[in-house]
Amino acid sequence: MTAPTTYAWEIEARELRIKAGRRTAVDGVTLTLGRGVHGLLGPNGAGKTTLIRTLATVLRPRSGELTLLGGMELRHLRRQVGYLPQEFGHYRRFTVREFVAYVAWLKEMRDIPAAVQRAIERVGLADRADDRMKTLSGGMIRRVGIAQAIVNDPEILLLDEPTAGLDPAQRLRFRELLTELGTDACVVVSTHLVEDVAAACTDVVLLSQGKLVFQGTPDQLAARGTEQHAGASPLERGYSALLGIPNRPGSW
Numbered sequence: 001m002t003a004p005t006t007y008a009w010e011i012e013a014r015e016l017r018i019k020a021g022r023r024t025a026v027d028g029v030t031l032t033l034g035r036g037v038h039g040l041l042g043p044n045g046a047g048k049t050t051l052i053r054t055l056a057t058v059l060r061p062r063s064g065e066l067t068l069l070g071g072m073e074l075r076h077l078r079r080q081v082g083y084l085p086q087e088f089g090h091y092r093r094f095t096v097r098e099f100v101a102y103v104a105w106l107k108e109m110r111d112i113p114a115a116v117q118r119a120i121e122r123v124g125l126a127d128r129a130d131d132r133m134k135t136l137s138g139g140m141i142r143r144v145g146i147a148q149a150i151v152n153d154p155e156i157l158l159l160d161e162p163t164a165g166l167d168p169a170q171r172l173r174f175r176e177l178l179t180e181l182g183t184d185a186c187v188v189v190s191t192h193l194v195e196d197v198a199a200a201c202t203d204v205v206l207l208s209q210g211k212l213v214f215q216g217t218p219d220q221l222a223a224r225g226t227e228q229h230a231g232a233s234p235l236e237r238g239y240s241a242l243l244g245i246p247n248r249p250g251s252w
C-alpha cells in the first residue's frame with residue numbers, strides 16, 4: 001500500500017540558483033511541477049541538464065529552495081526517482097537484464113526479477129534481455145537507459161534527451177510510453193525536438209540562459225508565435241517568439 005501523499009507538487013523550486021563549474025547555469029528559477037509530462041526546452045547551454053541533475057540530487061543548488069516529494073529524506077527520495085542522464089554510463093559486459101537488475105538493487109527494491117522483466121518489456125527489449133549490452137545498437141542502449149530509469153515505478157522521472165539516437169518508429173513508441181508514465185508520475189523530459197513536446201507533453205517549461213522564460217501548455221506556446229518568427233510549425237514559431245528568434249531564412 002502506498003502512503004497518502006502530503007504534498008501538492010512533486011517538485012517545488014523557489015529562486016533556484018545552480019552553478020555548473022564556475023558558471024551560474026540556472027539563475028533564479030521558480031517552478032512547480034506535478035504529475036504529467038513536462039517538456040523541458042531551451043537552446044544549447046540554457047541550463048536544462050544542470051536543472052535535471054539537480055532534480056536528480058546529483059548537484060546541490062547554490063541558493064534557493066528545492067522540495068522534492070514534500071521534503072522526503074534523501075535516501076528514501078532516491079528510491080522514488082528515476083533518472084536517465086544525457087551521457088548514460090553502462091557496463092558493456094552486463095546483459096540488459098543484469099544491468100537493469102543492478103539499478104533495481106541500488107534502489108533497494110523488492111521483487112527485482114518481476115520489476116526488471118516489466119521494465120524491459122515496456123521498452124520493447126524482451127527479445128534482447130539476455131544479450132550483452134555491447135551487442136546492442138545506440139538506440140537500444142538508450143532504451144535500456146529508459147528501462148533502468150522506470151524500473152522502480154518512480155514518482156519523479158527525469159529523462160535528459162531520451163530520444164537522442166532513437167529512430168522514428170522508436171520515437172513514436174517512446175511518446176506513447178511517456179503518456180502512460182505521466183498519468184502516475186511527474187515526468188521531466190529535456191529535448192531539442194519540439195515535435196516530441198507537441199505529441200507527448202502536458203506542459204512545456206522553456207529555459208534560456210538559466211532563466212525560466214515560459215511555462216504553459218503546448219497550445220499556449222504555439223499561440224505566442226507569428227509568421228515573423230522562425231519555425232516550421234506553430235509550436236516552433238512560439239518557441240522562437242519567446243527566444244526572440246526572427247524568421248531569417250539562410251541564417252543560423
Ligand SMILES: Nc1ncnc2c1ncn2[C@@H]1O[C@H](COP(=O)(O)OP(=O)(O)OP(=O)(O)O)[C@@H](O)[C@H]1O
Nearest residue numbers: 020021022023025043044045046047048049050051
Ligand atoms: N562542468 C561545467 N563547467 C563549466 N561550465 C559548465 C559545466 N557544465 C555546464 N556548464 C555551462 O553551463 C551552462 C548550462 O549548461 P547545461 O549543460 O545545463 O545546458 P543545456 O541546456 O543542457 O544544454 P544542451 O542543450 O547543449 O545540452 C552552459 O553555458 C555550459 O557551458
